[in-house]
Structure formats: C-alpha cells, structure tokens
Amino acid sequence: MHHHGAPSGPAAADVLVVALAVLSLAIYATGVVRSRRRGRWPLHRIAAWCAGVTCVAAGLVGPIADAAHTNFAAHMVAHLLIGMLGPLLLVLAAPVTLALRALTLARARALTRLLRRPSVRVLTHPVVTALLNGGGLWVLYTTDLFALMHQSTPVYVLVHAHLVVAGFLFTVSLVGPDPAPRASFGTRAGVLIAFVAAHSILAKWLYANPPAGIADGRVGAQLMYYGGDAVDVVVMALLLAEWYRAAARPSVRR
Amino acid sequence: MTSTESATDRRIVAAGALFGAGIAASMIDLFIFHLWLQWHHFYDRSTPHVGLVADGFFHAFGWFITIAGLFLLADVRRRGEVRWSRWTGAVLAGIGGFQLLDGVLNHKILRIHQIRYGVDLLLYDAVWIGTAIALLVAGLITLRFTRPARPR
Numbered sequence: 001m002h003h004h005g006a007p008s009g010p011a012a013a014d015v016l017v018v019a020l021a022v023l024s025l026a027i028y029a030t031g032v033v034r035s036r037r038r039g040r041w042p043l044h045r046i047a048a049w050c051a052g053v054t055c056v057a058a059g060l061v062g063p064i065a066d067a068a069h070t071n072f073a074a075h076m077v078a079h080l081l082i083g084m085l086g087p088l089l090l091v092l093a094a095p096v097t098l099a100l101r102a103l104t105l106a107r108a109r110a111l112t113r114l115l116r117r118p119s120v121r122v123l124t125h126p127v128v129t130a131l132l133n134g135g136g137l138w139v140l141y142t143t144d145l146f147a148l149m150h151q152s153t154p155v156y157v158l159v160h161a162h163l164v165v166a167g168f169l170f171t172v173s174l175v176g177p178d179p180a181p182r183a184s185f186g187t188r189a190g191v192l193i194a195f196v197a198a199h200s201i202l203a204k205w206l207y208a209n210p211p212a213g214i215a216d217g218r219v220g221a222q223l224m225y226y227g228g229d230a231v232d233v234v235v236m237a238l239l240l241a242e243w244y245r246a247a248a249r250p251s252v253r254r
Numbered sequence: 255m256t257s258t259e260s261a262t263d264r265r266i267v268a269a270g271a272l273f274g275a276g277i278a279a280s281m282i283d284l285f286i287f288h289l290w291l292q293w294h295h296f297y298d299r300s301t302p303h304v305g306l307v308a309d310g311f312f313h314a315f316g317w318f319i320t321i322a323g324l325f326l327l328a329d330v331r332r333r334g335e336v337r338w339s340r341w342t343g344a345v346l347a348g349i350g351g352f353q354l355l356d357g358v359l360n361h362k363i364l365r366i367h368q369i370r371y372g373v374d375l376l377l378y379d380a381v382w383i384g385t386a387i388a389l390l391v392a393g394l395i396t397l398r399f400t401r402p403a404r405p406r
C-alpha cells in the first residue's frame with residue numbers, strides 16, 4: 001500500500017481504512033450470530049455486506065486507489081466502487097434490520113426512535129440525499145476541489161467519507177430491504193430519473209472539460225457515464241420491483 | 255368488457271408503448287448508431303447546453319420506462335393471458351413515436367446531434383422521420399385491429 005510519488009494518502013490513512021473495514025465486518029458478523037435466536041440470517045445478505053465493504057475498501061486503498069492519483073479512469077473506477085456499487089451492496093445487506101434483530105428490545109426501540117426523529121427523516125428524504133450525492137459530485141468536478149483533494153490529506157479523507165455516506169443515504173432513501181419511512185413511489189422515481197440525468201450530464205461535461213494534470217480524462221468520463229448507468233439501472237429495477245410486489249395486492253385501483 | 259378487462263387492456267398497451275419508447279430512447283441509438291455504425295459520438299462539441307441537459311433527461315427517462323414497461327408486462331402476465339399481438343402493436347407505436355420525437359425535436363429543434371456528419375442530411379432525416387412515421391402507423395393499425403370487443 002505504498003503511494004508511489006502520490007502527494008497525499010499516507011500509510012496511516014490506509015491503515016485506518018483497513019481497520020474500519022475489518023471492524024465493520026466484525027460488527028456485522030456479531031449481529032448475525034446474536035440474531036440467530038430469531039432464525040437464520042440470509043446468506044445473500046452476508047455476501048452483500050462483505051462485497052460492499054470490499055468495494056469501498058478497494059476504492060480507498062490498494063492498486064486502484066494508488067493509480068487514481070494520476071489516472072482519471074482509475075479515479076472513476078474507485079469512485080464508482082466507493083460511491084455507487086459499494087453503497088448499493090451495503091444497503092442490500094439490510095444493516096438496520098440486522099441491528100433491530102440483534103439488539104435487546106430496549107435498545108432496538110431506542111434505535112427505532114432515533115431513526116424516526118425529524119432530523120433523520122429529513123436526512124433520508126430522497127430530494128435531500130440526491131442533492132447531497134449529486135451536488136457533492138458537481139462541486140468536486142466543477143471547482144478547484146478536485147485539485148485541492150490531491151494536495152491535502154484531510155480534504156482527501158473528507159471527500160471520500162462524503163462519497164460513501166452520501167452514496168449510502170441516497171441508495172437507502174430509494175430502495176432496499178430495511179424499514180424506512182420512505183417517500184412515495186412517484187417522488188422516488190422522479191428523484192432517481194433526475195439524478196441519473198444530472199449524473200450523465202456531468203459525465204458528458206467532464207468528457208469535454210477533463211480535470212487538468214491527470215491522464216485518461218475522456219476514458220474516465222465515459223466510465224462515469226456507462227458505469228453510473230449500470231448501477232442506476234439496478235436501482236431502478238429494485239424500485240420498480242417494489243411497485244410490482246405492491247401491485248400484487250388485489251385491491252389496488254389506480 | 256368489464257372494468258377489470260379494460261384496465262388490463264390499458265395496462266398491456268401502456269406496457270408495450272413504454273417498452274417501445276424506452277428501447278428507442280436508451281438502446282437503439284446507443285447500440286446501433288453510436289457503438290455499431292459510429293455515425294455519431296459520445297459527445298458533440300456543437301451541442302448547445304439546453305441540448306445536453308435535454309439529452310440527459312431523455313437518457314434517464316429512457317432507461318426508467320424500459321424497465322417500467324417490462325414490470326407492467328409481468329404484472330399483466332400474472333393477472334392472466336397476455337395478448338401478444340396487442341403488446342407488439344403498442345411496442346411498434348412506442349418505437350415509432352419516440353423516433354419521430356427524436357428526429358424532429360432532438361435532431362432538428364434542440365440540435366443535440368445530427369444522424370451523421372459530413373453528409374447531406376436531408377436524405378438521412380427523411381429516412382429517419384419516414385421510418386418513424388411508418389412504425390408509428392403500423393403500430394396504431396395493429397392496435398386498431400386488436401381492439402377488444404365492446405358490448406353494445
């Protein structure tokens with residue numbers, strides 16, 4: 001995990017990322033063991049959590065993350081892993097549901113109360129999460145933040161922490177097995193369409209105006225366009241599958 | 255025809271039309287003209303900003319209605335028999351309708367991109383719009399002939 005000639009990302013940050021990844025796997029595993037009394041926790045959710053943590057970690061340390069300092073295509077692969085694919089897999093692992101099963105009744109109730117707080121509801125509203133997620137990308141690529149990020153380690157850490165958190169909140173506000181006070185289907189569909197549009201417009205803008213001083217700008221922009229599509233098409237299918245399940249109830253009249 | 259039957263019929267037409275317009279918006283252009291023939295490119299410097307923004311929304315909407323059309327079709331299927339001729343007519347009308355919109359609004363009015371560069375466009379535009387109208391008319395005729403019988 002050496003950064004050959006990279007101006008930022010010292011080994012301490014790498015160690016922190018690996019430690020956090022191992023910790024999140026350990027916490028999830030503890031949850032799976034403790035919730036056994038309520039029946040077996042599905043294997044595919046465990047696999048989703050492991051894959052999600054791996055995606056995020058691979059985007060932050062290792063060969064892809066190292067290459068991302070000097071190559072825009074590698075940077076974009078890392079961002080797709082950290083901000084889109086990783087968060088989607090983490091959401092599909094249903095961490096909140098697992099926590100509610102594993103915790104004692106009193107603590108599970110406290111968690112439910114916390115999630116129902118108005119501030120949490122605002123923070124998980126799709127319009128807010130889409131602005132956090134998409135707005136963050138616009139600021140990163142259309143201002144000097146991208147250059148600044150490669151010069152300052154604190155900025156680098158903050159930008160990448162924002163990517164993971166915003167990606168997770170955005171995904172969980174739209175789809176997933178966890179119980180959440182979700183916005184209406186129409187609102188979520190509209191937000192998702194607007195987000196995909198904004199993402200593809202930004203990718204095309206980046207193709208025409210790639211960041212200075214970094215290789216493979218146009219390849220990176222096309223990766224953002226097609227890679228973003230691939231993940232978002234899965235999110236669209238999950239959202240519509242929810243409509244499909246709800247429409248199965250015979251009383252539905254439109 | 256009962257109200258349930260007419261609701262199912264509307265749903266199969268919507269399923270086909272959404273899927274047709276969706277694949278026309280998200281796939282036909284991408285796979286045939288962009289990747290296979292390479293007549294137009296990922297980004298065109300001459301595209302005005304409003305065109306770029308409109309293109310982004312067409313693109314996102316195209317994917318969404320493609321998948322929505324498939325889920326609607328699955329919904330009709332689990333409720334009973336699917337009348338495939340009716341669905342096909344709706345798909346044709348959807349493709350033709352979107353290509354017509356694409357050929358007139360996107361190519362000519364918003365000028366997002368042209369069909370091909372360095373050639374006389376008139377022929378290409380005429381073939382594009384002509385094909386779109388032919389598909390739309392074929393779809394509408396199919397829909398007319400497969401209309402469910404109405405009780406008098």
